[in-house]
Amino acid sequence: MKPLERLLLENKAWAQEKAAHDPEFFDKLRQPRNPDCFWIGCSDSRIHADQVTQTEPGEIFVHRNIANQVATMDMNFLAALEYAVDFLEVKHIIVCGHYGCGSIKAAMGKARPDQLFINKWLKYIKDIYRLHRENIDAESSDEARHNKLVELNIIEQVHNLAQTSVIQRAWRAGSRPDLRGWVYGLHDGIIKEIASLKAGSPLDPIYEQDLEFSTVKKQL
Template sequence: MSRFPELQELMSGNGEFRNETEEEHPGLVEELAQGQHPKFAYLGCADSRVPETEVFGAEIGDLFVSRNVGNQFNIDDLSAETTISYAIAHLGVQHVIVMGHYGCGAVQAAIASESDEASTDIGEARIDTWIRPIRSLFKSSNHSHIVAFREAHADDETIAAPNRTEPAFRALVEENVKQQVRNLADDSSVLKVSLSSPSTELKRSSSSGEEPVELWLHGWVYDVDTGLVTDLGVSVGPSGSADSE
């Protein structure tokens, strides 16, 4: 371990985590060892600046998590599909949260011209393939900021990666979250059944036994400049109804 002092920092941090958790929540680790009962499933970006537990001030055991580059949900992504399906069908989560963040590198790359290295570098090729759905969203979106940006750069041979304060960039971050909410509601097998059929009763296990729950899907965005989380107001619940709150 002495060869890698940066790893020792992580191990030391684990010691602090154990001490602080036991001090603030005595017995929580032992309790969770018996089983997990998260109320929330979370689909977010893999960006290191958006650690969901810290962002929400949550505790271990609160969130069942799937993260990837650009907080995307695609029908052929077995990992995300399995994570969300397990959270709903076996853990009985009540809320599925999709959260993107301003300054997202995947969204930024989707706006910029495709990298020349994608044809020769396997890593760049994989990244380019992964962000294609976001690139397609950028090209088809009718959001006013995105349309204005496309028109302003229509004659440019190449488009540089935008600054994170660029309105079209921020708008595409939000549009991407909304698209993933739609993808989840339309494509995820368990979610589709749970949201469209009032007769489908979900159960949540708790210390007092099983209790019925309504499933809700939400779209949020995190601001890396301020730490603020904003609800985009695209929540979907039973029978596909929009959240009125």
């Protein structure tokens, strides 16, 4: 059996099993949902937000990319962030990375000339490695060094979130969303929190945006 044919057969089996277990499952799935959480995760095929948290479809709004980046030049990500914050009005945003991330390992080595677009994406992580090289290289093994960069990358992405105009507008308007940095262990399936910023947390002034000026400019 070809791989894609197997996927379609497995889909039918899954749908039949869901309907047999809960005849109203698909009727409920069609109803609008208002998730409280926006999950920014890695594209790695081994980690799915609903599976590792035992949540039902619709409980978490998800965006995934290579190495769970908050890339402020990525229109896809920014559109998802704006939708989550301004329309879904999520209360929590989670950046969740994982130990054993291949992209983190790749970012610690030399760029391959045949991977033009991957190189550009990994540069974000290389910059974090460069800034924290002494701390990372002090670890006792390659695995420990990789894990350290995984954690530092997550912390950096949480701060990148706080620096976006979407989050700063929301924080000035109310008491949401809180920002969380989580890391998932492939070896044991456990998630641990390594960073958090409550809504309204102070930022370094160099990252604060003059939103009042932006409002006046729009009015003019």
